[in-house]
Amino acid sequence: AGVLAAHKITASSPDTDLPTVSGLRKMGVNFTVSNKDTVKSSDVLFLAVKPPIIPFILEEVGPDIEPRHIVVSCAAGVTISSIEKKLSTFCPTPKVIRCMTNTPVIVREGATVYATGTHADVEDGKLLEQLMASVGFCTEVEEDLIDAVTGLSGSGPAYAFTALDALADGGVKMGLPRRLAVRLGAQALLGAAKMLLESEQHPGQLKDNVCSPGGATIHALHFLESGGFRSLLINAVEASCIRTRELQHLADQEKISPAAIKKTLLDKVKLESPSLSLASASKVSLFTSKSKKN
Amino acid sequence: GVALGAWPRLAMEESELLVGFVGAGRMAGGLIRGLLQAGKVPASNVLASAPSDRNLEAWRELGCRTTHCNLEVVYRSTLVFLATKPHILPGVLEEIRPAVGSQHIVVSLVAGVTIQTLQRLLPPGTKVLRIMPNLPCVVQAGAMVFSRGSNAGDEEAALLKSLLSSCGLCEEVPESYINIHTGLSGSGVAYVYLFAEALAEGAVKMGMPGALASRIAAQTLLGAAKMLLETGEHPAKLRGDVCTPGGTTIYALHQLEKGALRATVMNAVEAATNRACDMAKD
Numbered sequence: 001a002g003v004l005a006a007h008k009i010t011a012s013s014p015d016t017d018l019p020t021v022s023g024l025r026k027m028g029v030n031f032t033v034s035n036k037d038t039v040k041s042s043d044v045l046f047l048a049v050k051p052p053i054i055p056f057i058l059e060e061v062g063p064d065i066e067p068r069h070i071v072v073s074c075a076a077g078v079t080i081s082s083i084e085k086k087l088s089t090f091c092p093t094p095k096v097i098r099c100m101t102n103t104p105v106i107v108r109e110g111a112t113v114y115a116t117g118t119h120a121d122v123e124d125g126k127l128l129e130q131l132m133a134s135v136g137f138c139t140e141v142e143e144d145l146i147d148a149v150t151g152l153s154g155s156g157p158a159y160a161f162t163a164l165d166a167l168a169d170g171g172v173k174m175g176l177p178r179r180l181a182v183r184l185g186a187q188a189l190l191g192a193a194k195m196l197l198e199s200e201q202h203p204g205q206l207k208d209n210v211c212s213p214g215g216a217t218i219h220a221l222h223f224l225e226s227g228g229f230r231s232l233l234i235n236a237v238e239a240s241c242i243r244t245r246e247l248q249h250l251a252d253q254e255k256i257s258p259a260a261i262k263k264t265l266l267d268k269v270k271l272e273s274p275s276l277s278l279a280s281a282s283k284v285s286l287f288t289s290k291s292k293k294n
Numbered sequence: 295g296v297a298l299g300a301w302p303r304l305a306m307e308e309s310e311l312l313v314g315f316v317g318a319g320r321m322a323g324g325l326i327r328g329l330l331q332a333g334k335v336p337a338s339n340v341l342a343s344a345p346s347d348r349n350l351e352a353w354r355e356l357g358c359r360t361t362h363c364n365l366e367v368v369y370r371s372t373l374v375f376l377a378t379k380p381h382i383l384p385g386v387l388e389e390i391r392p393a394v395g396s397q398h399i400v401v402s403l404v405a406g407v408t409i410q411t412l413q414r415l416l417p418p419g420t421k422v423l424r425i426m427p428n429l430p431c432v433v434q435a436g437a438m439v440f441s442r443g444s445n446a447g448d449e450e451a452a453l454l455k456s457l458l459s460s461c462g463l464c465e466e467v468p469e470s471y472i473n474i475h476t477g478l479s480g481s482g483v484a485y486v487y488l489f490a491e492a493l494a495e496g497a498v499k500m501g502m503p504g505a506l507a508s509r510i511a512a513q514t515l516l517g518a519a520k521m522l523l524e525t526g527e528h529p530a531k532l533r534g535d536v537c538t539p540g541g542t543t544i545y546a547l548h549q550l551e552k553g554a555l556r557a558t559v560m561n562a563v564e565a566a567t568n569r570a571c572d573m574a575k576d
Contacts, residue, residue: 204530225557234548 001108001134012038039064044072044127051075051251055086062090070095070124072114076150077248080117080143093119097128100149101136103157110136111153115143147248151241159236160189308334308457314371315342316364316386318349321403322377324432325461330356331434332460343367368393373453376402376412383407387415394420399450401425401440405476406574409443409469421446423454426472427461428479436462437479441469473574477567485562490515 006028012035013021025031032038039045039061049057054075065071065087071094073083080098087094096117104110112132116125125140132138141149164185171181196203211218224230313335315322322342329335337357343364344350350360361367368374368390378386383404394400394417401423402412412422422443430436438458442451451466458464467475490511497507522529537544 202528202531202534205528208528222557222560225560226554228552228554228557230556231548231551231554234551238548 003134010038010041044070047073051078054078058086065091072097077244095120100146102153105135108135112138113141113149147241147244150244151237155240312371313340314367314374317377318342318344328434328461334457334460341367364390365393373399380406426475429483431461438464439467439475473570474567476570477563481566
């Protein structure tokens with residue numbers, strides 16, 4: 001998006017073999033295996049590790065956190081207060097911002113929300129907003145809404161991919177080649193989303209506008225309604241939100257011992273937690289530094 | 295006979311209109327109440343016929359004139375409403391056919407009888423219109439659609455619409471919509487009664503006395519419908535306006551969606567419409 005020069009970004013990861021690492025290097029991002037080095041050369045720290053790892057990362061980098069640092073956590077279910085609590089042993093007034101984004105930031109159509117912590121100023125929030133707005137939609141919310149956002153737009157792309165897969169199947173069943181079916185399905189959803197975002201009208205009205213009396217669309221919609229399409233989507237958002245809260249609750253209980261922390265960081269071994277097992281040992285920490293103020 | 299030129303003009307003055315009803319049952323009664331209450335026609339200009347006196351008493355109380363002779367209604371009226379039961383109508387049409395002339399406007403309320411059938415059983419050139427009302431015409435909150443036959447023109451349509459708007463919503467439509475109207479609104483009132491009953495039962499389950507629950511349920515439906523009609527907003531928008539985040543309404547709506555209420559209602563309208571079509575063929 002051109003808001004930051006690549007050389008102003010530093011990323012660290014213990015595992016240098018990850019494909020993401022070489023990708024970042026190619027973009028001109030500074031890379032290091034030392035989290036501490038990254039902290040020292042950054043002003044804004046994005047913590048992009050898996051949620052169970054957050055406490056250990058905070059333990060590690062805590063001593064190097066200075067008042068100027070803005071710590072941004074993107075970890076699902078990890079509360080601002082838990083981060084502040086961890087950091088407060090090292091720094092009296094840590095600036096913490098919690099954010100929830102989603103994968104389409106990759107194509108600059110992300111959906112991001114953030115909540116500011118106790119010691120983060122308005123400016124700090126605005127800075128983050130400026131950064132994230134360059135890759136999509138970004139707005140501030142109260143922290144207690146973040147789980148709901150996770151359920152809706154965090155998981156949302158997965159619902160869309162599932163829908164698109166099925167729509168393409170429908171197209172194929174009715175005779176379209178797969179590639180074309182996928183392309184058309186995706187474009188249909190993209191176009192519909194764009195219409196909705198650019199329109200003042202309620203989605204129900206937009207739907208009506210497509211349904212000519214006795215026509216094809218209304219027949220199809222009847223099928224969707226019969227299958228409880230709407231309630232399935234409501235259920236999905238609800239389930240994702242509730243699960244996020246469960247995970248947060250489990251994380252708060254901190255069932256993992258300090259010995260296991262060290263083992264994880266040093267050995268790059270899969271972390272077995274009581275609630276979930278990580279599919280990969282990916283622990284890339286992406287630290288960015290903010291552009292110099294004038 | 296009267297000179298053809300004079301009659302139509304006279305007939306169009308609503309207050310001078312001579313209105314007849316062949317059949318005086320509940321639907322006809324609803325229409326006449328609406329017309330009289332809106333002052334559209336004086337009761338003295340109204341003549342209704344029925345085989346027995348059972349229904350006619352109520353008409354007399356309104357100030358209308360009554361008879362047992364269908365032919366008399368036709369002779370003494372310009373606007374003739376046919377409001378018999380479907381299976382009776384063919385016989386009645388045969389009976390009154392000799393008296394029907396070019397001055398008449400014949401409006402059929404009879405369910406399932408097409409304009410084609412009406413025109414076939416009446417003299418060629420007769421001005422025929424077909425109307426499908428619904429029960430709340432009785433309280434002047436009806437929903438009616440009508441279609442015109444080949445010889446009914448803009449004047450007749452305008453007259454009918456003007457008169458019947460006193461009973462509620464009245465719109466002209468292509469005849470193919472009439473069966474749909476049955477499914478939506480003719481039968482539709484029953485769906486609403488069912489919904490109202492269920493709402494009240496839910497409240498009773500939660501501890502409210504039944505009579506109070508029923509009245510509140512009805513008022514809720516009335517109020518919501520009124521808002522829909524008066525604001526002209528899309529129902530989805532109005533629904534959203536009631537749903538505070540994480541509040542009671544959205545929780546309840548989720549239950550309705552889980553029960554596929556929307557699809558069920560669509561099924562109902564479809565079933566009634568199809569049935570109306572099937573019955574019309576009999």
